[in-house]
Amino acid sequence: MDTDRSLHWLAARSIRRQVRRLRVQLEGIRAAEDIEYVHQARVASRRLRTALGVFRAEVGEARARAWRKAIRRTARTLGEARDKDVQIAYVRQMLASTRDPQQLPGIARVLVAWEKKRESLQPRVLRSLEELSASGVLGDILATCKRLARAGSARGEAGPVVFDHARRNILDRWEALWALRPCLADPDDYLQHHQMRIAAKRLRYTMEIYRGAYGGRLDASLDVMKQIQAYLGDLHDCDVWMADLDRLARKEARRIEKRFGHAGPMARLEPGIRLLREDCAARRRQRFLALGYYWRGLTEQGFWEELVEAVQGSAWSGPQLLAAGE
Numbered sequence: 484m485d486t487d488r489s490l491h492w493l494a495a496r497s498i499r500r501q502v503r504r505l506r507v508q509l510e511g512i513r514a515a516e517d518i519e520y521v522h523q524a525r526v527a528s529r530r531l532r533t534a535l536g537v538f539r540a541e542v543g544e545a546r547a548r549a550w551r552k553a554i555r556r557t558a559r560t561l562g563e564a565r566d567k568d569v570q571i572a573y574v575r576q577m578l579a580s581t582r583d584p585q586q587l588p589g590i591a592r593v594l595v596a597w598e599k600k601r602e603s604l605q606p607r608v609l610r611s612l613e614e615l616s617a618s619g620v621l622g623d624i625l626a627t628c629k630r631l632a633r634a635g636s637a638r639g640e641a642g643p644v645v646f647d648h649a650r651r652n653i654l655d656r657w658e659a660l661w662a663l664r665p666c667l668a669d670p671d672d673y674l675q676h677h678q679m680r681i682a683a684k685r686l687r688y689t690m691e692i693y694r695g696a697y698g699g700r701l702d703a704s705l706d707v708m709k710q711i712q713a714y715l716g717d718l719h720d721c722d723v724w725m726a727d728l729d730r731l732a733r734k735e736a737r738r739i740e741k742r743f744g745h746a747g748p749m750a751r752l753e754p755g756i757r758l759l760r761e762d763c764a765a766r767r768r769q770r771f772l773a774l775g776y777y778w779r780g781l782t783e784q785g786f787w788e789e790l791v792e793a794v795q796g797s798a799w800s801g802p803q804l805l806a807a808g809e
Contacts, residue, residue: 494538495631501531589755649693680715714774721767
């Protein structure tokens with residue numbers, strides 16, 4: 484594949500920035516300073532995997548594949564922990580706002596169960612961090628970035644190959660998202676909604692990589708993609724929470740029946756668990772309707788055509804200075 488120095492520079496800058504961000508967040512997790520470090524580490528790992536995929540030819544196909552696999556293992560554990568952190572915050576809010584005394588025991592039981600689960604995940608989180616550190620993957624990535632930077636443009640200017648690279652990668656990810664739009668007509672198409680969330684995330688993170696080359700022409704579109712990703716993320720959260728609540732209810736029923744010989748005491752927990760599930764279902768319906776309304780508005784306004792035109796129509800007309808490197 485033809486290449487130029489500006490593409491090497493962009494690859495080195497994009498990958499190196501996410502490695503550095505990931506390292507900072509991992510240190511915060513080790514120090515147990517704030518649960519937000521788990522979330523930010525998860526985001527940085529996603530962006531890093533996206534950058535490695537976009538620049539896999541520049542870093543080497545086999546290495547990119549191996550590095551993404553190693554980072555995905557850590558990200559999976561971080562994702563489980565982050566999901567529980569968000570669930571716990573939600574249940575605590577519901578417990579504080581609920582006034583019906585019949586609902587309190589069930590909500591409290593869910594909170595205790597999820598807090599216990601989160602506590603059990605922490606050793607796994609720390610172990611996954613140590614495994615990633617011991618593997619030397621992040622150091623290997625930075626060493627490759629150093630070699631790419633040496634081969635790259637000292638001024639960080641976007642040449643014609645950068646725009647060709649951007650068009651190909653952004654449009655591929657846009658087509659993947661666009662192909663999933665029929666699922667917005669079906670509120671029960673949970674699997675496709677999940678796939679659409681992943682596609683939206685990949686498109687947004689890929690656009691962010693090339694943002695500097697477009698001189699601000701992608702900024703408004705990135706704001707839109709962030710909102711779409713937020714809607715789809717909310718749908719996914721509700722799906723996960725409802726499934727977890729159903730599993731917890733079944734587990735509690737079995738535990739109670741084993742202990743007492745019947746499921747009678749479960750009646751004390753059911754109102755609170757039912758409230759949480761109904762609230763999740765209502766939230767999902769609301770967010771699904773909001774997403775559909777937002778998407779229709781974008782379509783009617785010609786947003787998608789403008790996005791594709793902005794990406795396709797960008798031709799190289801002399802050096803375009805990329806954002807300053809880190």
